[in-house]
Structure formats: C-alpha cells, structure tokens
Amino acid sequence: MNIVVCVKQVPDTWSEKRLDPEDSTLDREATDPVMNEMDEYAVEEALRLQETHGGEVTILCMGPDSATQTVRKALSMGGDRAVHVVDDALHGSDAVATSLVLARAIETIDAVDLVLLGSESSDARMSVVPAMLAERLGRAQLTFAKEVTVDGPTVTIKRLTDDGYQVVEGTTPAVVSVVEKINEPRYPSFKGIMSAKKKPVQTYAVADLGIDPGEVGLSGAWTSVESFELAPPRESGRVVTDDGNGADRLAEKLVEFLASKKFV
Amino acid sequence: MTGMHLSDELESLRKTVEEFAHEVVAPVIGDFYERDAFPYAIVAQMGEMGLFGLPFPEEHGGMGGDYFALCVALEELARVDSSVAITLEAAVSLGAMPIYRFGTAEQKAEWLPRMCAGEALGAFGLTEPGGGSDAGATLTTARLDGDDWVINGTKAFITNSGTDITGLVTVTAVTGRSEDGHKEISSIIVPSGTPGFTVSKKYSKVGWNASDTRELSFQDCRVPMANLLGERGRGYAQFLSILDEGRIAIAALAVGLAQGCVDESVRYAKERSAFGRPIGANQAISFKIADMELRAHTARLAYYDAADRMLRGEPFKKQAAIAKLYSSEIAVTNAREATQVHGGYGFMNEFPVARMWRDSKILEIGEGTSEVQRMLIARELGL
Numbered sequence: 001m002n003i004v005v006c007v008k009q010v011p012d013t014w015s016e017k018r019l020d021p022e023d024s025t026l027d028r029e030a031t032d033p034v035m036n037e038m039d040e041y042a043v044e045e046a047l048r049l050q051e052t053h054g055g056e057v058t059i060l061c062m063g064p065d066s067a068t069q070t071v072r073k074a075l076s077m078g079g080d081r082a083v084h085v086v087d088d089a090l091h092g093s094d095a096v097a098t099s100l101v102l103a104r105a106i107e108t109i110d111a112v113d114l115v116l117l118g119s120e121s122s123d124a125r126m127s128v129v130p131a132m133l134a135e136r137l138g139r140a141q142l143t144f145a146k147e148v149t150v151d152g153p154t155v156t157i158k159r160l161t162d163d164g165y166q167v168v169e170g171t172t173p174a175v176v177s178v179v180e181k182i183n184e185p186r187y188p189s190f191k192g193i194m195s196a197k198k199k200p201v202q203t204y205a206v207a208d209l210g211i212d213p214g215e216v217g218l219s220g221a222w223t224s225v226e227s228f229e230l231a232p233p234r235e236s237g238r239v240v241t242d243d244g245n246g247a248d249r250l251a252e253k254l255v256e257f258l259a260s261k262k263f264v
Numbered sequence: 265m266t267g268m269h270l271s272d273e274l275e276s277l278r279k280t281v282e283e284f285a286h287e288v289v290a291p292v293i294g295d296f297y298e299r300d301a302f303p304y305a306i307v308a309q310m311g312e313m314g315l316f317g318l319p320f321p322e323e324h325g326g327m328g329g330d331y332f333a334l335c336v337a338l339e340e341l342a343r344v345d346s347s348v349a350i351t352l353e354a355a356v357s358l359g360a361m362p363i364y365r366f367g368t369a370e371q372k373a374e375w376l377p378r379m380c381a382g383e384a385l386g387a388f389g390l391t392e393p394g395g396g397s398d399a400g401a402t403l404t405t406a407r408l409d410g411d412d413w414v415i416n417g418t419k420a421f422i423t424n425s426g427t428d429i430t431g432l433v434t435v436t437a438v439t440g441r442s443e444d445g446h447k448e449i450s451s452i453i454v455p456s457g458t459p460g461f462t463v464s465k466k467y468s469k470v471g472w473n474a475s476d477t478r479e480l481s482f483q484d485c486r487v488p489m490a491n492l493l494g495e496r497g498r499g500y501a502q503f504l505s506i507l508d509e510g511r512i513a514i515a516a517l518a519v520g521l522a523q524g525c526v527d528e529s530v531r532y533a534k535e536r537s538a539f540g541r542p543i544g545a546n547q548a549i550s551f552k553i554a555d556m557e558l559r560a561h562t563a564r565l566a567y568y569d570a571a572d573r574m575l576r577g578e579p580f581k582k583q584a585a586i587a588k589l590y591s592s593e594i595a596v597t598n599a600r601e602a603t604q605v606h607g608g609y610g611f612m613n614e615f616p617v618a619r620m621w622r623d624s625k626i627l628e629i630g631e632g633t634s635e636v637q638r639m640l641i642a643r644e645l646g647l
Binding site for chain 2: 072073076186187188189190191193194196197
C-alpha cells in the first residue's frame with residue numbers, strides 16, 4: 001500500500017508570531033519553524049500502516065526552502081522518499097491554492113492508495129485542506145480520524161466528534177485526515193537521521209505541476225487581509241474580597257458584574 | 265563534527281533529544297527523583313530512540329554514530345535532568361564500550377545488541393570502598409579454579425548495577441602478581457544473578473537520585489573463564505583508556521547542567537517581579553546570568569575540542585582532563601548562582617534548579633576528581 005503524507009512547516013506553537021507589515025503574511029523569519037504537530041501524527045500513522053501492509057511512504061511538502069527541515073524530519077522518522085514543492089510564487093497561498101498544488105503533486109506519484117495529513121495546521125487552523133484535496137482528487141474523504149484500519153480496498157476510521165466517534169468507511173484511494181488522539185509519534189533515531197539525507201527528494205516548481213503561477217500565492221488568494229492589529233494585552237482580573245457574607249452575596253455580585261458588562 | 269559547529273545530522277539529533285527531554289523527561293522526573301525511583305519507561309524510550317547505541321556500529325545493533333553524537337545527546341538530556349543523563353553515560357561508556365573495545369566476537373554478539381537497544385544495562389565495577397582513583401589498590405581478587413574464575417571482594421558506588429534490566433557488571437580484580445611484585449589486574453564480566461554476586465540496596469545520595477547506584481559484593485562468585493574481558497593483566501590499562509573518553513562524556517553532561525541553569529534562570533528572571541519590575545531587569549541578576557552563559561559556552565568549546573581531537577585520532581588526554589575539570593567546576597558554580605537567582609524557591613526541591621544544585625557536586629568527583637584532573641594536566645605539561 002502506497003501512502004502519501006502531506007506535511008506543513010509552521011511556526012513553533014509557543015513562539016510569538018508576527019505578521020509582516022508589507023504583505024500581511026506570517027513573518028516566518030521571526031519564529032522557530034517546526035513540523036505541524038498534527039502532521040507528525042499522520043507520518044506516524046503512515047509508518048505504522050506501512051509496517052502492517054508494506055508499500056512506500058512518500059512525504060509531500062509545499063513550502064519555502066527552509067521547509068527542507070520538516071521534510072528531513074519526516075524522512076528521519078521513516079518516510080521513504082519526498083516531494084517538495086518550492087516556488088516563490090507560492091508565498092501567501094490560501095487553502096484553495098494549497099489544495100490545488102498538493103493535488104497536482106500527488107498526481108505525479110504512482111499508485112497512491114492513501115493520502116494522510118493532519119486535520120489542521122497549528123498556524124492557519126482552517127481544517128479545510130483535507131476536504132478540498134479529496135474533492136480535487138475525486139477520492140473518498142475520511143476526516144478527523146482517531147483510528148484508521150485498512151482491509152483490502154476498505155478504509156475504516158473512527159471519526160472524532162464532540163461527544164464520541166462515528167465509524168466511517170470508504171474505499172481506496174482515499175484521503176484521511178487524523179487527529180492527535182490517533183497515536184504517539186516516534187522520535188527519530190540517529191540511524192533515521194543519518195539515512196534521511198540519503199533518501200530521494202524530488203523538488204518541483206509550480207510550473208512543473210502545470211499550474212499557472214497566477215492561480216496561487218497572494219495574487220491567486222480568494223481572500224485578502226485588509227488590515228491587522230495586535231490583540232490587546234489581557235487585563236488583570238478583579239479580586240472581590242469576601243468580607244464574611246460572600247456566599248450570600250455571590251449571586252448579587254455576579255449579576256452586578258454581568259450587568260456592568262451588559263451581558264444581562 | 266566540523267570544527268566547533270554541529271553537522272546537520274548532529275543538529276537534528278540535538279533537537280530530537282532536546283524535544284524528548286522537554287516533552288517526556290521534564291514533566292515526570294522530579295517525582296522519580298523524590299522517590300529515589302529508576303525511570304524505566306523513560307530509559308525504554310531512550311532505547312527505542314537508539315541513544316544507547318549511538319557510538320556503536322550497526323553490525324552490533326548500534327546507530328553508526330560516534331562518541332561525539334553521544335556527547336551531544338548527553339548534554340541535551342542533562343540540560344533537563346542529570347539522572348537520566350548519567351544512566352545513559354554509564355551504560356554506554358562504562359557498560360557497553362569496554363565490551364565493544366576489548367570483547368571477543370562471542371562477548372560482543374551476546375551483549376551488544378541488547379545493550380545498544382537499552383534493554384540490558386552494563387555497569388563497570390572499579391571503585392572499591394577503600395578507594396577509587398588509586399585503582400592499583402584494588403583488593404577484589406579473582407583466581408582460576410578449573411575453568412572458572414572465583415571472585416571475592418566488594419565494589420562501591422557502581423552506577424546501573426542493580427536495576428531490573430542490568431545485564432552485567434564488568435569488575436576489575438587482582439588475578440595475580442607480575443614478576444616485579446605489581447598487582448596483575450584483569451577485567452571479568454559478571455552477569456546479573458550469578459550466584460555469589462550480591463547487589464546491596466541503593467545508596468541514599470545527595471543527587472542523581474533517579475539513577476541507580478549500589479554497593480556490590482562477591483563471595484566465591486564463579487563465572488566461566490571465557491568471561492575474561494580483554495587481555496589478562498591489562499584490566500587497569502584498558503580501564504584508563506576508557507576513562508579518557510569518559511571524561512569528555514562527563515564534561516558534556518556538566519555543560520548540559522550548566523546550560524540548564526541558564527535556561528531556568530532566564531525564564532525565572534523574566535517571570536519574577538520585585539519592586540515593580542522583573543528581577544532580570546536588575547544588573548545584579550542579568551550580569552550573574554550573563555556570566556553563567558559565558559561559562560557554559562566556554563566549557564562547551566572545551567569538550568567539543570577534546571572530542572574533535574579524539575575523533576581525529578590525535579592525543580586528547582590533556583584536553584579531556586581540561587574539559588572535564590572546567591565544565592564540572594563551572595557546573596557547580598552555575599548551579600549555585602541559579603539557586604541564588606531563584607531565591608527561596610531555589611531551595612525547594614520541586615524547582616529544577618534545586619535538583620541541579622544537588623546533582624552538580626558529584627561532577628567534580630566522579631570519573632576522576634578535580635584533583636586528579638589537575639594532576640593529569642600538570643603531568644602533560646611535564647611537571
């Protein structure tokens with residue numbers, strides 16, 4: 001079974017993020033880049049499926065040169081090969097453009113049975129790329145998986161919902177997005193790190209994939225950021241001292257507070 | 265390694281171990297430390313990552329890296345916790361390395377794959393209750409009786425010797441006397457559980473509390489003649505060659521602790537306010553932390569240099585002694601200063617700097633005391 005895992009390089013979740021005042025895109029220079037955490041779970045799941053079913057795991061990444069780090073990390077975890085789409089024209093791409101590029105790149109890879117990816121990226125948090133990708137590829141879409149099993153051509157997932165899970169079944173080839181409940185990603189071993197640099201990485205520019213550069217990047221985006229400002233710093237909380245009759249006056253104080261905020 | 269910079273692969277290793285230390289070790293290690301408990305699950309995960317096999321070739325189950333890779337991993341672990349770092353250091357450079365360097369093909373095949381996987385820990389029994397640095401004063405004896413060595417004696421302060429996954433202890437013992445009357449010292453492998461080999465209860469230690477340190481006794485303990493490790497009569501010389509490398513590893517561990525003190529102090533100095541501003545805004549604190557960083561950085565250069573010389577096959581005895589001496593002494597200084605930055609909280613065991621303070625002192629003692637390092641350096645200078 002051949003699997004493609006889409007991985008995205010994002011700013012470290014804990015780092016302070018800034019938007020570039022020039023074009024209102026994320027200032028990636030200012031933050032430590034890491035692999036999107038949810039995609040690490042997708043890589044892990046692909047490797048586990050490979051251990052059971054065999055086949056190849058291809059890592060697919062769309063991102064600038066610096067995203068090589070993320071590609072290498074996925075390869076050091078155990079991916080067999082990688083495809084990296086690098087092009088200045090991609091800067092500022094929205095989810096629509098991203099799904100187009102990923103779909104075209106997947107079409108260059110032979111006999112793909114499954115496409116795995118995190119259900120959202122920690123920077124954009126839109127959670128729409130898996131669905132768009134499935135639509136563009138004309139494949140079954142199974143999202144928010146907390147468990148994946150493959151039996152012949154049948155893919156079954158437990159789809160995480162707010163109050164439990166649904167069992168969803170589809171047929172390969174399929175696109176499956178995963179949530180962090182699915183597994184515990186491995187740390188790369190040193191042997192994995194050493195072998196990663198010898199694994200093949202195919203790079204493509206946008207034009208190589210038959211895409212008009214105008215369809216992607218800031219110019220091709222369906223939305224644009226008109227302006228932005230920093231979120232105001234959180235105000236410190238207000239301490240109400242209990243002068244002995246707190247329990248009696250709690251309701252009264254709460255109503256007073258809510259009224260002052262015009263909630264009631 | 266290229267000069268003073270990490271290669272891309274070593275940087276990836278460093279980052280991986282850094283993440284592991286912060287995500288897996290940091291949240292739970294304080295509790296193990298308080299309970300004097302050995303963190304088996306953490307050690308197992310370190311085994312899965314291949315940390316125990318870092319400097320060994322793949323044919324023995326290793327990762328195909330070198331000794332410097334081990335040092336990089338040790339530094340990152342010790343930035344968060346020294347107990348797990350010393351467990352790794354002792355298992356690799358004192359447990360597995362002698363088997364790899366001096367073992368027969370059979371000994372290597374029997375032990376190295378499991379040791380590289382972290383499934384079996386090795387220990388090295390050199391120090392005795394009567395002394396450590398003066399290895400010539402060894403009292404433990406081993407005599408040949410038929411096809412067996414019969415071992416009698418006591419070993420003290422032996423790391424990794426009494427865990428549930430300890431596979432063997434290599435002991436040095438007097439196996440005879442040379443013509444000029446000098447003791448002939450040899451190394452012999454004693455598997456855990458051998459009758460006559462008793463592991464006493466854990467010591468109550470000041471630091472390194474989540475690591476395993478025991479006193480061992482041997483009473484007519486019999487092991488097959490084939491358990492001799494390396495040449496008969498070369499046990500002490502073999503040990504000395506292992507110790508030079510081991511000093512670089514201890515230096516890496518000390519640098520990790522010194523850097524961990526910087527990390528914790530920077531964080532605390534930004535968070536903690538006094539008189540209306542973060543304490544880090546006061547030069548009394550910020551200069552203190554700048555000096556801590558200076559020491560950690562300089563010590564790192566010293567061990568990088570020693571490791572680089574060793575890997576290039578150049579003499580490195582003096583550089584290893586300098587790295588070990590300097591980094592262990594600055595680790596103690598940084599731990600004291602970090603505790604001072606933390607004020608009263610620094611004296612509370614739940615703060616990592618308190619653990620670092622307790623863990624730092626042994627660095628000036630283990631694998632050659634500071635006095636022994638000075639002696640070695642002076643000797644290298646022809647004094």
